[in-house]
Amino acid sequence: MGREGRWHPRRLRRAALRAAVGALATWLLLAYVALPAFWRHRLDVPPEGLVTATPLGIPGDPVNLAFAASEADLLAAFAAAGWTRADPLSTLSGARIAADVLLDRPYPAAPVSALLLDGRPQDMAFERAAGRSPHRRHHVRLWRRPDGVWLAAASYDEGVELSRETLAVTHAVAPDLDRERDGLERDLRAAGWVAAAERLPGVDPRSARNGGGDPYDTDGALVFLTLAPPSGAGPPGAPAPLPP
Numbered sequence: 219m220g221r222e223g224r225w226h227p228r229r230l231r232r233a234a235l236r237a238a239v240g241a242l243a244t245w246l247l248l249a250y251v252a253l254p255a256f257w258r259h260r261l262d263v264p265p266e267g268l269v270t271a272t273p274l275g276i277p278g279d280p281v282n283l284a285f286a287a288s289e290a291d292l293l294a295a296f297a298a299a300g301w302t303r304a305d306p307l308s309t310l311s312g313a314r315i316a317a318d319v320l321l322d323r324p325y326p327a328a329p330v331s332a333l334l335l336d337g338r339p340q341d342m343a344f345e346r347a348a349g350r351s352p353h354r355r356h357h358v359r360l361w362r363r364p365d366g367v368w369l370a371a372a373s374y375d376e377g378v379e380l381s382r383e384t385l386a387v388t389h390a391v392a393p394d395l396d397r398e399r400d401g402l403e404r405d406l407r408a409a410g411w412v413a414a415a416e417r418l419p420g421v422d423p424r425s426a427r428n429g430g431g432d433p434y435d436t437d438g439a440l441v442f443l444t445l446a447p448p449s450g451a452g453p454p455g456a457p458a459p460l461p462p
Contacts, residue, residue: 268421268440270333270359270371278333278428279391280421280436282399283358283370287445292360292368295411295445296344299402302326304343304357319353328352335361335369346405348374358402372398373428391432396439403441410448418442 270278285292293303305311307329318325326347332339340359348354358372374392392398406412420440427433 268369270335273332273334273339277426279359279371279373279434280395280426281335281369281371282395282420282436282440283372283402284418284440284442285360285368285370285445286366286442287368288366289362291411291445291447294447295406295409298409298411298448299405300409301344301346301356301358301402301405304345305329307331315352319351322351324350325352328355330357330359333359333371335371341368356398356401358398372402373434374398391428391434393432393434395434395436399439399441403443406443406445411445412443413446414444416442 268281270281272278287295296303305327311329315325315328317323318328324347326345328345330340330343330345338361341362343357343359345352345355345357348356353375355375356372357375358370360368360370362368373395374397376390376392403412403415418440420438421436422438
């Protein structure tokens with residue numbers, strides 16, 4: 219075969235397509251088979267205490283909030299503060315959030331991935347949009363303890379990236395977790411739902427990485443909020459909600 223036949227545009231397109239398919243297959247194998255298997259064998263014991271874990275056992279977001287509230291009051295408080303309860307993660311909701319991120323469409327109740335606390339995934343999650351599509355959003359996961367207290371981990375999704383741990387597609391999480399914790403408290407105060415607040419020791423105040431490999435910083439405090447229906451229009455002088 220002559221030089222012209224080897225470099226025919228149709229042959230070049232076919233070669234490029236084969237290379238692209240091969241690269242995609244290699245990435246899928248690494249991100250969703252090989253690297254998850256590596257983590258499953260490496261991390262036999264998930265983190266304990268006030269640090270969550272991914273389903274693979276990789277340490278995730280720290281717990282930085284707690285709520286004393288009934289489920290009904292919790293739902294009402296977040297709704298009054300402008301937060302939307304996230305849809306459960308399913309094949310359908312997962313496909314929708316992927317499409318809405320790609321097409322820049324709104325999805326106010328977009329699902330969040332599962333994080334485990336003491337081996338259990340979150341009982342519910344809430345979010346507040348910070349842009350048109352769900353690739354940027356404030357969100358918080360909540361786990362209900364047997365005594366009725368809700369533990370929570372608040373963070374901010376600032377974009378989409380490949381996980382540094384598994385190469386899978388995931389949200390990029392902003393490092394300043396304290397800003398999200400304190401911003402959610404301000405939103406609930408502005409809605410008049412905070413009856414009492416206390417700062418308690420939480421995780422070690424140090425830099426760490428979450429389940430996607432993103433670094434985060436925290437002062438280590440856990441903000442414990444008692445929620446109760448407002449008696450009027452809300453406490454005087456309540457700070458304004460955190461801007462997007």
